[in-house]
Amino acid sequence: xxxxxxxxxxxxxxxxxxxxxxxxxxxxxxxxxxxxxxxxxxxxxxxxxxxxxxxxxxxxxxxxxxxxxxxxxxxxxxxxxxxxxxxxxxxxxxxxxxxxxxxxxxxxxxxxxxxxxxxxxxxxxxxxxxxxxxxxxxxxxxxxxxxxxxxxxxxxxxxxxxxxxxxxxxxxxxxxxxxxxxxxxxxxxxx
Amino acid sequence: xxxxxxxxxxxxxxxxxxxxxxxxxxxxxxxxxxxxxxxxxxxxxxxxxxxxxxxxxxxxxxxxxxxxxxxxxxxxxxxxxxxxxxxxxxxxxxxxxxxxxxxxxxxxxxxxxxxxxxxxxxxxxxxxxxxxxxxxxxxxxxxxxxxxxxxxxxxxxxxxxxxxxxxxxxxxxxxxxxxxxxxxxxxxxxxxxxxxxxxxxxxxxxxxxxxxxxxxxxxxxxxxxxxxxxxxxxxxxxxxxxxxxxxxxxxxxxxxxxxxxxxxxxxxxxxxxxxxxxxxxxxxxxx
Numbered sequence: 414x415x416x417x418x419x420x421x422x423x424x425x426x427x428x429x430x431x432x433x434x435x436x437x438x439x440x441x442x443x444x445x446x447x448x449x450x451x452x453x454x455x456x457x458x459x460x461x462x463x464x465x466x467x468x469x470x471x472x473x474x475x476x477x478x479x480x481x482x483x484x485x486x487x488x489x490x491x492x493x494x495x496x497x498x499x500x501x502x503x504x505x506x507x508x509x510x511x512x513x514x515x516x517x518x519x520x521x522x523x524x525x526x527x528x529x530x531x532x533x534x535x536x537x538x539x540x541x542x543x544x545x546x547x548x549x550x551x552x553x554x555x556x557x558x559x560x561x562x563x564x565x566x567x568x569x570x571x572x573x574x575x576x577x578x579x580x581x582x583x584x585x586x587x588x589x590x591x592x593x594x595x596x597x598x599x600x601x602x603x604x
Numbered sequence: 605x606x607x608x609x610x611x612x613x614x615x616x617x618x619x620x621x622x623x624x625x626x627x628x629x630x631x632x633x634x635x636x637x638x639x640x641x642x643x644x645x646x647x648x649x650x651x652x653x654x655x656x657x658x659x660x661x662x663x664x665x666x667x668x669x670x671x672x673x674x675x676x677x678x679x680x681x682x683x684x685x686x687x688x689x690x691x692x693x694x695x696x697x698x699x700x701x702x703x704x705x706x707x708x709x710x711x712x713x714x715x716x717x718x719x720x721x722x723x724x725x726x727x728x729x730x731x732x733x734x735x736x737x738x739x740x741x742x743x744x745x746x747x748x749x750x751x752x753x754x755x756x757x758x759x760x761x762x763x764x765x766x767x768x769x770x771x772x773x774x775x776x777x778x779x780x781x782x783x784x785x786x787x788x789x790x791x792x793x794x795x796x797x798x799x800x801x802x803x804x805x806x807x808x809x810x811x812x813x814x815x816x817x818x819x820x821x822x823x824x825x826x827x828x829x830x831x832x833x834x835x836x837x838x839x840x841x842x843x844x845x846x847x848x849x850x851x852x853x854x855x856x857x858x859x860x861x862x863x864x865x866x867x868x869x870x871x872x873x874x875x876x877x878x879x880x881x882x883x884x885x886x887x888x889x890x891x
Binding site: 426427428429431433434435436437465467469470471474475479500501502506509510513514 | 734737
């Protein structure tokens with residue numbers, strides 16, 4: 414599901430492309446929360462920002478970061494928030510909102526071209542696993558363990574932590590060897 | 605018989621720390637029915653000086669019940685104060701005793717400043733940000749313009765969110781430092797509300813005895829909000845001024861601090877008591 418943030422900005426009476434102020438973030442929050450709740454399970458809500466926008470740290474904290482914390486708390490099941498088209502200045506502000514509060518929280522900043530990057534806090538080992546998963550689209554614990562020459566428990570832990578942050582989604586299957594999770598990278602472009 | 609008290613305003617309305625001598629004059633002013641600012645020595649005024657003039661005038665007009673009369677203004681100083689709408693926005697507290705010649709009247713086409721603008725709520729701040737974007741996009745690259753907008757939204761929001769004063773205001777001025785090939789943008793914001801201590805003490809009772817303790821707590825992210833979220837604004841401003849080779853001056857009651865970035869902080873204590881909070885921010889950008 415995709416949502417154009419300009420629409421929300423207009424509804425909140427925000428100036429063109431400026432997402433400023435904690436109050437306005439507070440007003441935006443219930444709308445975004447509702448959109449996220451309406452997003453089908455297993456799919457991302459893509460917030461689409463227009464060019465040259467600015468999201469300040471306080472607006473981000475009260476809306477995007479707050480929802481991110483709730484996603485990690487498991488309030489939205491297998492859904493996620495993808496942030497499309499953010500400017501560098503908006504990225505810096507969202508990262509400031511995360512780092513200044515020492516939050517262990519990361520988002521996927523994506524582009525319509527298919528490019529992506531993480532913003533916020535993500536340990537290098539998890540970043541590495543995420544990049545591998547993004548390249549392969551799907552990954553199991555055993556596959557990651559083999560690729561990185563890791564113990565299966567370590568690989569399992571890394572993928573689980575990515576899942577807990579809702580940076581990936583997962584499905585399970587029951588095989589002869591027992592329950593196995595298959596992890597998937599989120600998709601936001603139409604192939 | 606009406607008692608008039610004239611205060612000779614020292615020529616310090618450009619220097620943040622030297623402005624304390626002006627506040628000292630205000631503190632020492634005798635009781636009067638009418639206060640007068642004699643501006644004969646004032647050669648130049650910067651945004652933070654304007655905020656200081658307003659703070660002082662609000663204090664004195666509160667005592668006398670009359671707006672402070674401003675006299676002996678140099679023509680260019682008078683033209684500047686007129687240009688920034690000082691005598692309109694601050695008309696309840698300051699009135700010019702001099703007449704401005706037509707030839708000195710404002711040029712509304714200049715795009716160097718955002719006039720003195722009241723801050724009463726979020727819509728004022730978004731409007732201020734929009735105007736600032738229009739005005740300063742002539743001078744600043746997108747990145748620097750966004751730094752300015754970030755600073756504005758954070759420092760202006762504190763006025764209506766925390767001070768309890770509905771008459772706070774902001775002024776922005778751009779200067780060119782040709783020799784250094786830089787644009788310098790100064791933002792000044794002031795209110796006469798509850799101050800940083802008054803705001804934080806409503807929720808945190810064990811910060812310390814001194815107003816400076818509260819300023820430090822605010823810069824460390826302590827917030828008066830009950831939601832558990834907040835406390836980002838000043839720290840984000842501090843990060844931004846550090847990357848724009850600027851500074852943040854934060855003054856409340858008898859304390860102040862000047863920061864050039866995290867861990868580059870100078871503190872000031874036992875200043876002249878001044879209610880509310882006064883903020884100055886300077887940002888530098890390539891010309």
